[in-house]
Amino acid sequence: MKELALMKGNEAIAEAAIRAGVDGYFGYPITPQSEVMEYLMLQKPEERTGMVVLQAESEVASINMLYGAAGTGKKVMTSSSSPGISLMQEGISYIAGAELPCVIVNVVRGGPGLGTIQPSQADYFQSTKGGGHGDYRLIVLAPASVQEMADFVDLGFELAFKYRNPALILTDGLIGQMMEKVELPPQKERVSEFDQSWVTTGKTKDRERNIITSLNLDPDLQYEHNLKLKAKYDSMEQDVMFEKIQCDDADFILVAYGSSARICQKVVELARSKGKKVGLLRPQTLFPFPGAEITRMARRVKGMMAVELSSGQMVEDVKLAVNGRVPVYHYGMVGGKIHSPDDVIEAVEEKYIGGY
Amino acid sequence: MAKAKGAIVVDVERCKGCQVCMVNCPTDTIGMAAEVNGKGYHYAYMKNPESCTGCTNCAVVCPDGVITVYRVKQN
């Protein structure tokens, strides 16, 4: 029996968190994602599943609360928006360095600085190229619907625990605020056993003590650690996810994620109605990036265009994957404004190779 | 000594109809207009102008600084 609801993206994240058996949420208000914590508080999850929800004094405090709890093997998450995520970068680097699982949600708003409260995709670099200091990567999931907002919470935790790495759900104010029908996942049991090989829940007589740290004063140890991390990130390739819309016979491919992809779906429709063979590749994981798929596509198309709500971030990864084989163009809407399908169609028509 | 005679001028378009001036007026001079301004607020006005003493309480408490106060001392 399907459980359907009409909710906002932000609310779907919160509801999905309770149902995924998340143990704790630590967060701080910031527009446009405060509904996540407000919804959680209203639901009284301590009564539903025993889940802890705490409003911290800041994002810096939140990410460190996450670090502590994640070190005990619990499923914990936070949510914030661009300026708050910037504050969390130190903590995220620590979590990655200590190899802890957790989920962080970034409902991106316009920047840089205090910016605007309108949606943007200008945190792509911050999310996929590090953001914090050091040689690490985050698993990055990019929902494009309220349904994916709900589905990616459990998926995020699955991947986070599989790799013992933080996972970031990179969404934006548009998806966070819009309301759509969503099929809610069933309630999962909260886990009660924790991997004693690394968690700090108390050293029992049958094991050595566990230490959660990212410090390695001995450079040889740090060297080994960095190699291990690199191997881990390379192995994440097996979990790449993407959606292809009308790509099989396309000779021009749009690459877009999140709300930009929703708009590009319409662009594909419009282009096809004018006889242009345009397709859309929608990455659902931004790390691992569907670079291999793009390289494959580059062998049979005439051009690609990255369409994003930024002045040019994901386009660099597209260019790397295309490796000079065909032209890669960029359509970027900035300032928190949203491009319309007509805006994009105009740009495509300018660049489209193949003619009428 | 006789009471001062006062009068207030309200910047009608800036007034947000919060009514804080009205409850702080010691002489019940201020009321809220039945009409609304361009923003839809019922603005403050002197409903009992002869009671105004120009004490400036209303102006001093107004969050938007919309009130200008005049006062003549009478002997």
Place this chain on the structure above:
Amino acid sequence: MEIKEIIRPENLVYKRTPLLTDANLSYCPGCGHGTIHRLIMEVVEEMGIQDDTIGIAPVGCAVLAYDFMDIDCSQAAHGRAPAVATGIKRLWPDKYVFTYQGDGDLAAIGTGETIHACNRGENITIFFVNNGIYGMTGGQMAPTTLEGMKSSTSPYGRNNETMGPPYKITEMIAQLQGTYYVTRQAVHKPGPVRKAKKAIRKALEIQKEKKGLSFIEFVSNCNSGWKMTPNDANMWMEEHMFPFYPMGDIKVDGKLVNG
């Protein structure tokens, strides 16, 4: 006497200070922010220090304070205003530098910056507007939200046990040597408004004396966040906020008022 005989330039006793810009205030009707902005600008005008004053705006409802105050302003990241002010005042010791912050800015995320600027005794003034809620982001709980008070993240009322009780940061920083003048004021009635204005004047004058940090907490309303009319909010504030956050001087001339 005819009204038009009263309304003459020579009879003018009060008008809005020209140091408030022409922009319409973006605050909700009845919000104390407007009154406090006005008082600060009146004092700056009376002291004749417009060209030597720099204000620092917070993140919160007053993020746009710089649109309303006709002085040079800097917009600080959430909670960092005292650090921003320190940077300015240390390099421009003869300027008048003030921060204008809400309860989240000053007592949640900015606690570290607040305590350390106070501890160092920076010769700045901190204006702290405490309305026990996060207005700008939609009415979430603040560190100063009272026990039992409803907000969007304490929808069943603040539970001291699980969320911690509200705390009085003003009394805390008054303990630090670096604070010279610490007081708590209100702006909901004419009497308190006039007292508050005197406190603002005193606080800014202290910057000239270079004796330490001056700190004014304004207990104020948030009728939107509290979901009441402005006048009801002011009454509620008197009844509930004032007993917990009492009015008056806490530290004067570098000495605590209550020993």
